[in-house]
Amino acid sequence: MAENAIGQSVVRREGREKVTGQAKYVDDLSFPGMIFGATVRSSVPRGRIRTISFEGTIPWNEFVIVTAKDVPGKNIVALIEHDQPYLADGMVNHPEEAIVLLAHPDKYLLEEARRHVRIEIDPLPAIFTIEDSLAQKEIVWGKDNVQKSFLIETGNMKDAWTNGHVVVEGAYETGAQEQLYIEPQGMIAVANPADGVTVRGSLQCPFYIHKALIELFALPPEKIRVIQTETGGGFGGKEEYPTIIAGHAALLAWKSGRPVKIIYDRAEDMVATTKRHPSRTKIKTAVDKQGKLTAMNIDFVIDGGAYVTLSPVVLSRGTLHSFGPYACPNVKITSKAVATNTPPHGAFRGFGAPQSLFAIERHMDRVARKVGLSPDEFRRRNFLSDGKTMPTGQIVRDGVDLSALLDRALELSHFHDKRRRFARENTTSAIKKGMGLATFMHGAGFTGSGEAYLASIVAIEATKEGIVRVLTSSTEIGQGKNTVFAQIVAETLRIPIDRIEVTMPDTAIVPNSGPTVASRTAMVVGGLVAEAAKNLKELLKKKDIHFPVKVTAQYQQPKDISFDDKTYRGDAYGTYAWAVYVAEVSVDTVTYEAHVDDFVAVQEIGKVLNPTLASGQIEGGVAQAIGMVLYEKVEWKEGRMVNGQMTNYIMPTSVDVPPIRVFFEGVPYRHSPTGAKGIGELPMDGPAPAILNAIEDAIGVSINKIPCLPEDILEAMERSRA
Amino acid sequence: MPKQIITCTINGQSQRLDAHPMSRLLDVLREHGLTGTKEGCGEGECGACSIFFNGRVVNSCLVPALQAEGATMTTIEGIANGEQLHAVQEAFLKYGGAQCGICTPGMIMAAVALLKEKPNPTEADIREGLAGNLCRCTGYMKIFESVMRVFKGKGTDLEETCPHK
Incomplete structure (x- = not known):
C-alpha cells in the first residue's frame, strides 16, 4: 500500500495507453x-x-x-x-x-x-495596439474600449516621491504567445x-x-x-x-x-484560437536609504482582443501579482483590459501573472542596480513573510521563508561565484555570460471569492465488486490528475491503487467540480476527493451497506479567508506557491543569440503529492517560458498572425533547453486535506525576468521587452552604443 | 478520384490498403485504424507522425501515400511485443517521459531509432537524436532521463523486443 501513497512517484495511470498509441484522442474517433x-x-x-x-x-x-x-x-x-x-x-x-x-x-x-x-x-477602421486602444483612436468595443479595469490603493502616495528617496521608473512589455499544444483543437x-x-x-x-x-x-x-x-x-x-x-x-x-x-489543422489553430495577452506595464517605485520600498505605482494594461472572453479574470490575476512578493506601505495599482481588432486573447498558463511579474522582477533588478545593492540583497530586504501585509490587505500566513528559498537557489546555482567569474571573463570573450534571478509567488485556486462561488462538488462511488470510482469534472490534460486523485483515495482508504478508477469527465455522469484551470486541481479538487474518501470510509464502517454507495464532498470557503470583489481587498488567494528561479545565460555578441545554459528552480508548493509528476510540471513550464522569452514571436499584420506555422513560429526543441534543475520545499497548506498547493502555472512566471536579468548581467544592456530574439538583442545593443 | 491499392508490410503483416491518390501516408495509416500515429503540424516540424519506413524514421505527413508501395513499416502499434512493452516504452512510463501523450508515439519512435544507432548515447546524442520531435509538456528533461535509463538499465535487447524493424 505504501507504494501507492501520497508523496510517491506512482506511475501515470493512463501512461500505458499513451506509450503504446492506444489512447484515443478526438481525431482518433469515428x-x-x-x-x-x-x-x-x-x-x-x-x-x-x-x-x-x-x-x-x-x-x-x-x-x-x-x-x-x-x-x-x-x-x-x-x-x-x-x-x-x-x-x-x-x-x-x-x-x-x-x-x-x-x-x-x-x-x-x-x-x-x-x-x-x-x-x-x-x-x-480597426485598431491593433494597446496604445491606439487607450488613445481611443477608434472605439471598437463598448463606450471607451475598456473591457475591465481595477484599482488597488493602500497607504499614502503623496509624500513618497519627494523626501529624498531613490525613485526609479520603467516600462515593460510582453508579447503574445501561441499555445502550441501538440494536439490541435477538435470536437x-x-x-x-x-x-x-x-x-x-x-x-x-x-x-x-x-x-x-x-x-x-x-x-x-x-x-x-x-x-x-x-x-x-x-x-x-x-x-x-x-x-x-x-x-x-x-x-x-x-x-x-x-x-x-x-x-483544426495547425495553421487554423494558430491563427484563430486564443494566445497569451500582450501587455505593457509602467512602474514607478521609491526606495529609502535602508533599501526598503516605500512606494509603488503600477499601471498594468493587457490587450484583450475583439471580445471580452476571460480577459477580466486574466487582468485580475495579473493585477494581484503585479506587486511581486514584496512588502510596501504605499501602493497604487491601476489596470485595464482594452479591446483591439485581433482574435480574443485568452487563458494561458499563468493567466496574467507572467506578464505583470515580468515587469516587477525586471524593475527590481534595475532598482537594485540604482541603489547599489545586489539583486538578491535588495529583494531580501523587501520580502513578504508571515504576518506582513500585501497591498490588498491580505496578511501572509503561509509559513514560507523566502529568504531561505533564496539562499538555497543562490547556493545551488553558484550565483555569486559565477557572476564574479563571468564579469572577469566577459571582458575578453565574444560570448558574454550572465546570471539572473527572479523571486515570485503564484496564487493557487480561483481568484477572490471564485472558489466559494464555484462551490465545487466531487463524488466517490464504491461498487460491490470492490471498485472505488472517483467522479469529477477535472480533466486529465497531461498534468497527472488521474494519478494524483487515485493516490489521494488510495492513501485515505488504504486500498491498492488498482482498485481505484478515475472517471473520464462526462457531464451526464460526473458532478461539477469546476474547470481544470488556475492551478486548482490537485489543491482544491484533490482536497475534496480526500474529503469524499473520508466520508466513504465512515460510511463503510456502518452495517447493512447496499452497494453501490456514493458519497460527495462540496467546497466550503474556510472561515479565515475572505475577499471583497468590489473593493478588491482581502485574501485574493487562499494560499500562494513561492519560488526563486535562477538563469545562467550566454549571449553570443557575433550572432546575437542568447541561450540559457543552466536553470535552477527552487519552490515551495506545499506537500508534493507525486515527485515525478510535480517536477515534470515545473520542467515543462520553465521550457514553455524559455520559449516565450527567447524563441517564440507572434508576427502580426492587421490583427492577424502571419507566422502561423511551426516552421516560422519556433518553440524550444530538445537542443535548446538547458538542464532544468528542480527543487521543492514543502510547507503543507493548512486548508488542504493533502497539504498540496497549486503548482501548474507557477513555473511560467519566473523564467522571463530571470533570463532578461541574466542578459543584462551579461551584456550590460537593459532589455525590458519580451520576446527577445537575436534581432531584438542586436537592436538593443546598437541602441546602447549610439 | 478513384482510390488506389497499395501493397505493403506494416508491423510485420502484409497489407493491401486503398488510398486516395493525393493522400499522405499519415492519412492512410490513420484511416486503416493505426491512430497511434498523430498529426501535430502536417509540415514535418513536430515529429508526432514519426514511423519506421524501410528501417528509417520518417515524418509520415511528408510521405505521399503512393510511395508506400512495397515498403516495410513499423508504427507505434508495432513497437511492443504483444503485452510486453518495449524497453523504451517502459522507461517513458516509469520516468515521466509522457505527459499529455500526443508527442509520445513519435518521440518513442525517434528514441528507438536513436538507441538502435547509438546504443550508448551521450546526453548530446540524445538531444540531437530527438531534435526533430517537439514536446510542449515535459521540457524534455524526463524524456532525456527515460532514454538514458534504457541504455543504463540494458539487459533488454532492443532488437528482440522490437520485432518488426
Missing part, C-alpha cells in the same frame, strides 16, 4: 455516418458583412451550410460578457472570425469548397431535437461548454452532454475556445442530422 466540418472566416479585421456567395463548380447541394441564421437559441458564447457570437452576424470584429460553417463526407472536397465561399465585407458532435446535443473532444472545462450549449440550443441542461476525450495538452488554450468549436460542430450536426467532426 462514428457511423460521420461527416467533416470546416469553418469559413473573416479576411478583414473589422467591417460589415455585405454578401455571402457560394461559387465555383462545387456541388453545393451536397453540403450542409450553417450561418448565424441557423442558430436555434442565442448566438452568443456564454462566458463573462455576452458580446461574442458563434458566427458573425452583420459585423466582424477581428480577422479569422467565424462566419460560415460547412460540412461534407469528403474532407478533400470540403477544403476545396471552403476556398470557394466568397464573403464580401465593407471594411471599417465531434451528435445533435438532434429528440436526443439533444452530445459533444466529445479535446477540452479542459466540460461544464463551461455545457453551460454555453444550453444557451446556444435553448435546450434544458439534461439535453446537453459534454464528454472529454484524451487531451493532447491544454495550457489554458483549451479552457474557453473549445466552447466555440463544440458549438460549431453541434450546429452542423443539428442541421444535418449526422455526427460532425471538426478538427
Whole structure:
C-alpha cells in the first residue's frame, strides 16, 4: 500500500495507453455516418458583412451550410460578457472570425469548397495596439474600449516621491504567445431535437461548454452532454475556445442530422484560437536609504482582443501579482483590459501573472542596480513573510521563508561565484555570460471569492465488486490528475491503487467540480476527493451497506479567508506557491543569440503529492517560458498572425533547453486535506525576468521587452552604443 | 478520384490498403485504424507522425501515400511485443517521459531509432537524436532521463523486443 501513497512517484495511470498509441484522442474517433466540418472566416479585421456567395463548380447541394441564421437559441458564447457570437452576424470584429460553417463526407472536397465561399465585407477602421486602444483612436468595443479595469490603493502616495528617496521608473512589455499544444483543437458532435446535443473532444472545462450549449440550443441542461476525450495538452488554450468549436460542430450536426467532426489543422489553430495577452506595464517605485520600498505605482494594461472572453479574470490575476512578493506601505495599482481588432486573447498558463511579474522582477533588478545593492540583497530586504501585509490587505500566513528559498537557489546555482567569474571573463570573450534571478509567488485556486462561488462538488462511488470510482469534472490534460486523485483515495482508504478508477469527465455522469484551470486541481479538487474518501470510509464502517454507495464532498470557503470583489481587498488567494528561479545565460555578441545554459528552480508548493509528476510540471513550464522569452514571436499584420506555422513560429526543441534543475520545499497548506498547493502555472512566471536579468548581467544592456530574439538583442545593443 | 491499392508490410503483416491518390501516408495509416500515429503540424516540424519506413524514421505527413508501395513499416502499434512493452516504452512510463501523450508515439519512435544507432548515447546524442520531435509538456528533461535509463538499465535487447524493424 505504501507504494501507492501520497508523496510517491506512482506511475501515470493512463501512461500505458499513451506509450503504446492506444489512447484515443478526438481525431482518433469515428462514428457511423460521420461527416467533416470546416469553418469559413473573416479576411478583414473589422467591417460589415455585405454578401455571402457560394461559387465555383462545387456541388453545393451536397453540403450542409450553417450561418448565424441557423442558430436555434442565442448566438452568443456564454462566458463573462455576452458580446461574442458563434458566427458573425452583420459585423466582424477581428480577422479569422467565424462566419460560415460547412460540412461534407469528403474532407478533400470540403477544403476545396471552403476556398470557394466568397464573403464580401465593407471594411471599417480597426485598431491593433494597446496604445491606439487607450488613445481611443477608434472605439471598437463598448463606450471607451475598456473591457475591465481595477484599482488597488493602500497607504499614502503623496509624500513618497519627494523626501529624498531613490525613485526609479520603467516600462515593460510582453508579447503574445501561441499555445502550441501538440494536439490541435477538435470536437465531434451528435445533435438532434429528440436526443439533444452530445459533444466529445479535446477540452479542459466540460461544464463551461455545457453551460454555453444550453444557451446556444435553448435546450434544458439534461439535453446537453459534454464528454472529454484524451487531451493532447491544454495550457489554458483549451479552457474557453473549445466552447466555440463544440458549438460549431453541434450546429452542423443539428442541421444535418449526422455526427460532425471538426478538427483544426495547425495553421487554423494558430491563427484563430486564443494566445497569451500582450501587455505593457509602467512602474514607478521609491526606495529609502535602508533599501526598503516605500512606494509603488503600477499601471498594468493587457490587450484583450475583439471580445471580452476571460480577459477580466486574466487582468485580475495579473493585477494581484503585479506587486511581486514584496512588502510596501504605499501602493497604487491601476489596470485595464482594452479591446483591439485581433482574435480574443485568452487563458494561458499563468493567466496574467507572467506578464505583470515580468515587469516587477525586471524593475527590481534595475532598482537594485540604482541603489547599489545586489539583486538578491535588495529583494531580501523587501520580502513578504508571515504576518506582513500585501497591498490588498491580505496578511501572509503561509509559513514560507523566502529568504531561505533564496539562499538555497543562490547556493545551488553558484550565483555569486559565477557572476564574479563571468564579469572577469566577459571582458575578453565574444560570448558574454550572465546570471539572473527572479523571486515570485503564484496564487493557487480561483481568484477572490471564485472558489466559494464555484462551490465545487466531487463524488466517490464504491461498487460491490470492490471498485472505488472517483467522479469529477477535472480533466486529465497531461498534468497527472488521474494519478494524483487515485493516490489521494488510495492513501485515505488504504486500498491498492488498482482498485481505484478515475472517471473520464462526462457531464451526464460526473458532478461539477469546476474547470481544470488556475492551478486548482490537485489543491482544491484533490482536497475534496480526500474529503469524499473520508466520508466513504465512515460510511463503510456502518452495517447493512447496499452497494453501490456514493458519497460527495462540496467546497466550503474556510472561515479565515475572505475577499471583497468590489473593493478588491482581502485574501485574493487562499494560499500562494513561492519560488526563486535562477538563469545562467550566454549571449553570443557575433550572432546575437542568447541561450540559457543552466536553470535552477527552487519552490515551495506545499506537500508534493507525486515527485515525478510535480517536477515534470515545473520542467515543462520553465521550457514553455524559455520559449516565450527567447524563441517564440507572434508576427502580426492587421490583427492577424502571419507566422502561423511551426516552421516560422519556433518553440524550444530538445537542443535548446538547458538542464532544468528542480527543487521543492514543502510547507503543507493548512486548508488542504493533502497539504498540496497549486503548482501548474507557477513555473511560467519566473523564467522571463530571470533570463532578461541574466542578459543584462551579461551584456550590460537593459532589455525590458519580451520576446527577445537575436534581432531584438542586436537592436538593443546598437541602441546602447549610439 | 478513384482510390488506389497499395501493397505493403506494416508491423510485420502484409497489407493491401486503398488510398486516395493525393493522400499522405499519415492519412492512410490513420484511416486503416493505426491512430497511434498523430498529426501535430502536417509540415514535418513536430515529429508526432514519426514511423519506421524501410528501417528509417520518417515524418509520415511528408510521405505521399503512393510511395508506400512495397515498403516495410513499423508504427507505434508495432513497437511492443504483444503485452510486453518495449524497453523504451517502459522507461517513458516509469520516468515521466509522457505527459499529455500526443508527442509520445513519435518521440518513442525517434528514441528507438536513436538507441538502435547509438546504443550508448551521450546526453548530446540524445538531444540531437530527438531534435526533430517537439514536446510542449515535459521540457524534455524526463524524456532525456527515460532514454538514458534504457541504455543504463540494458539487459533488454532492443532488437528482440522490437520485432518488426
